[in-house]
């Protein structure tokens with residue numbers, strides 16, 4: 001059994017923890033909490049031991065904590081860092097590196113410049129095996145993971161025919177749980193978004209990918225609007241849907257009017273955290289026009305990267321072969337059942 005410590009219990013950390021505790025080969029030894037607030041008791045009530053930074057232990061006198069982060073890490077095999085963007089790098093320098101512990105980092109970090117947490121950006125469909133021997137690996141953000149999941153099958157099938165891919169990322173303002181975060185009535189433009197550069201980290205710098213990003217006032221998923229250009233007539237919409245039919249973590253929906261429809265269905269069907277854990281191609285919006293395919297898919301924000309973290313964990317801790325890891329991931333997250341329910345509910349009506 002491998003011992004895993006999860007540092008941070010927010011949107012990402014709480015989800016990862018609740019899923020991986022269902023894996024009999026993993027022992028979740030504890031959770032890192034940094035602020036002394038009522039959420040400490042939530043973690044304990046969820047059945048986990050809480051560890052806090054050594055220099056903050058006195059702030060947690062009112063809670064039944066189990067010790068310091070620095071000490072528990074001596075006794076585990078891997079840390080999943082789920083801290084707010086940028087803190088992962090600081091944790092690596094101050095704790096993980098000095099203690100020689102393996103770590104997974106999240107999409108708010110970077111693999112570029114002096115603050116790089118890793119020399120690899122993970123996307124299970126592209127570079128699963130490369131993570132086997134790594135001590136530190138960064139999981140791509142939900143948008144980066146989503147684009148990778150769509151682009152890889154396209155690249156495999158149409159490698160020499162693809163000439164250019166333009167993506168407009170429409171990002172959600174806040175997560176479902178971030179009820180204290182105000183949603184401003186504006187469409188915000190993002191200068192120099194990291195997403196295209198991150199995707200090119202696993203697809204190669206010469207990938208003809210151009211990404212622009214806006215943020216809109218919703219908590220209900222991201223939407224990617226993608227124009228895929230070919231050097232001759234583009235494939236038909238049916239051919240594109242066929243390409244993604246059996247891809248892991250992609251559902252093909254025909255009748256969702258918007259992202260909230262999908263979220264509401266996930267809630268009504270009691271999916272954990274209301275997450276679908278996948279991408280949803282909005283097939284009614286696919287158009288093949290001349291040399292271009294127009295594709296739209298929604299991306300389940302937080303939920304998308306949780307199965308990816310589990311794939312990464314399996315690569316780094318067990319070096320499981322890809323098919324075995326994928327099979328276990330599908331089972332743990334009930335992916336086939338979720339996909340079936342979604343595709344049936346939003347099926348094409350004649």
Ligand SMILES: NC(=O)c1ccc[n+]([C@@H]2O[C@H](COP(=O)([O-])OP(=O)(O)OC[C@H]3O[C@@H](n4cnc5c(N)ncnc54)[C@H](OP(=O)(O)O)[C@@H]3O)[C@@H](O)[C@H]2O)c1
Pocket residue numbers: 007008009010011012013032033034035036039082083084085086087091106107108109140141142175301302303305
């Ligand atoms: N949310 C998403 O949809 C999403 C999707 C993909 C990737 N990501 C990435 O995942 C990471 C975590 O995001 P999140 O949305 O889960 O953030 P979040 O909800 O704000 O949670 C962050 C957690 O980290 C804890 N924390 C604070 N300082 C810390 C430190 N120095 N070391 C370790 N933990 C610390 C906080 O605990 P206290 O309350 O105790 O301070 C909080 O529970 C970021 O890199 C983000 O970019 C997020």
